[in-house]
Amino acid sequence: MTVLSPRPDLWTLDPGVLHLNHGSYGAVPRRTQEVMAALRTEMDANPMVWFRTVADRLTASRLALAEFLQTDPDGFALVPNASAGVTVALQTLPIPAGSRIVLTDHVYGAVRYAAERFAKDRGAEVVKIPIPLEADDETVVRLIEPQLDGASVLIVDQITSGTAKVFPIEALVGAAHAQDVPVVVDGAHAPALIDAPAAGGADFWTGNFHKWPAAPRATAGLVVAERWRAATMPLIVSWSEYDERLPERFDMQGTYDYVPWIAAPESLRVLAELDWSVRRPQLTALVEEGASLLAKALGTGVAEVVHPSATMRLVELPSWVDLSGGDTLKMRISRELKAEITFTGYEERNFIRLSAHAYNALADYEKLSEGLPRVLG
Ligand SMILES: Cc1ncc(COP(=O)(O)O)c(C=O)c1O
Structure with missing residues (x-):
């Protein structure tokens, strides 16, 4: 499969931030x-x-x-x-x-x-x-x-x-x-x-x-x-x-x-110029790899969802992480790690839902995996 390179240049996203949550509000290309x-x-x-x-x-x-x-x-x-x-x-x-x-x-x-x-x-x-x-x-x-x-x-x-x-x-x-x-x-x-x-x-x-x-x-x-x-x-x-x-x-x-x-x-x-039909499965593979890295760093796992979506994956949050403060933890991660992620949950389990879009590269997930365990403390 042709490997397409990430194209952050097509967006105006702040390069100093890890943008790992396309799924919530998207991102609009510069053009x-x-x-x-x-x-x-x-x-x-x-x-x-x-x-x-x-x-x-x-x-x-x-x-x-x-x-x-x-x-x-x-x-x-x-x-x-x-x-x-x-x-x-x-x-x-x-x-x-x-x-x-x-x-x-x-x-x-x-x-x-x-x-x-x-x-x-x-x-x-x-x-x-x-x-x-x-x-x-x-x-x-x-x-x-x-x-x-x-x-x-x-x-x-x-x-x-x-x-x-x-x-x-x-x-x-x-x-x-x-x-x-x-x-x-x-x-x-x-x-x-x-x-x-x-x-x-x-x-x-x-x-x-x-x-x-x-x-x-x-x-x-x-x-x-x-x-x-x-x-x-x-x-x-x-x-x-x-x-x-x-x-x-x-x-x-x-x-x-x-x-x-x-x-x-x-x-x-x-999207057409990004060769979306080739890129989409590559982004799915990217987010899968990123999710595995993060799960390993947190000592948890990637949630085993039967028939998972393209381009999104759930990483289990350690059970001791307290999400009761609403957006407080997300805001700390945004401030201290310069990373945008989202938390989701199902029944008693909590997850980080990771996304991948055409501006993401493996390095984004590596940086998150390095920093997040420290912030979660
Ligand atoms: C499954 C699902 N339904 C509905 C919505 C609501 O979308 P909007 O905020 O664009 O109305 C969302 C937004 O994330 C969603 O994920």
């Missing part, structure tokens, strides 16, 4: 930032002209993003983030009183809050299914399937946030649809990590371009199955309220900053 700056200059030179041209520019951008996902552009709408995508889906689906909103114990916290809000509002109940890290695809389906009786919706992650585990979307959609249960897929991490991520047949799929495709923040997509397209409305009521076309209804959301959406395709071009 995309330049495109955004030029667009903002244009907007502020003549806002009237800018807002007259926004609709056409959004169409071009939306088509490019839909093509990147390999999805039907007529069912693809722009939303600011995966949280908004899930909220739109839950707002659209019928959730009758007494029904169950089914999700798993890997659900992203804010998505669970959305489920709880709609459950409370509609008199439904949230049912959380435990899925062990060690569960293979077949087991995941076997654990979820019996809980779908009386469900109004199944919400499932495509790649879990805290545990970086890939769920078998197509099989879960098949199992849910066999019981007439609509499926909402939270694919926040999926774009650029899974090819054609919205192809699993879900009723609603949402995913972030501002994570792995390195698009400007507040760029996400919502893919809606044909049967729900007419009923799916944006969260903000604006001038496109009566537009019969789903994507266009979501395009114009009042006076809003459309620059990130318009600039996003530049990041897709950067």
Whole structure:
């Protein structure tokens, strides 16, 4: 396999910092930032002209993003983030009183809050299914399937946030649809990590371009199955309220900053030039090696996740490390080690979730492995 060299030069990330958590908020390449700056200059030179041209520019951008996902552009709408995508889906689906909103114990916290809000509002109940890290695809389906009786919706992650585990979307959609249960897929991490991520047949799929495709923040997509397209409305009521076309209804959301959406395709071009399909497995190998180094340095192990995500790995934290201070430890690591990492957990276990993107090199993980045991003390 061709080995591609790291390209930190394409980013504006502080070189004095170890950036090992792309998975949380991404990072925007220099070129995309330049495109955004030029667009903002244009907007502020003549806002009237800018807002007259926004609709056409959004169409071009939306088509490019839909093509990147390999999805039907007529069912693809722009939303600011995966949280908004899930909220739109839950707002659209019928959730009758007494029904169950089914999700798993890997659900992203804010998505669970959305489920709880709609459950409370509609008199439904949230049912959380435990899925062990060690569960293979077949087991995941076997654990979820019996809980779908009386469900109004199944919400499932495509790649879990805290545990970086890939769920078998197509099989879960098949199992849910066999019981007439609509499926909402939270694919926040999926774009650029899974090819054609919205192809699993879900009723609603949402995913972030501002994570792995390195698009400007507040760029996400919502893919809606044909049967729900007419009923799916944006969260903000604006001038496109009566537009019969789903994507266009979501395009114009009042006076809003459309620059990130318009600039996003530049990041897709950067990924293409990075030879992403070759680079992604290399980044996965890199983060695996980095995670092993760190686990060795901490005297722990790399969590054995069945069907782990590309480009992210979990390193077990020693059991004596105290995370009860919220962000305090992360801030100490940031200050003393100049390293940005994130902690996640599952059941009683805590992890460091490491990421690798095209700006990372093995030396980053080596430096973290050298310094972290000292800081954890
Ligand atoms: C699985 C999952 N769902 C939803 C979200 C929320 O994404 P956003 O903050 O872009 O709405 C995240 C963010 O990390 C996530 O990992």
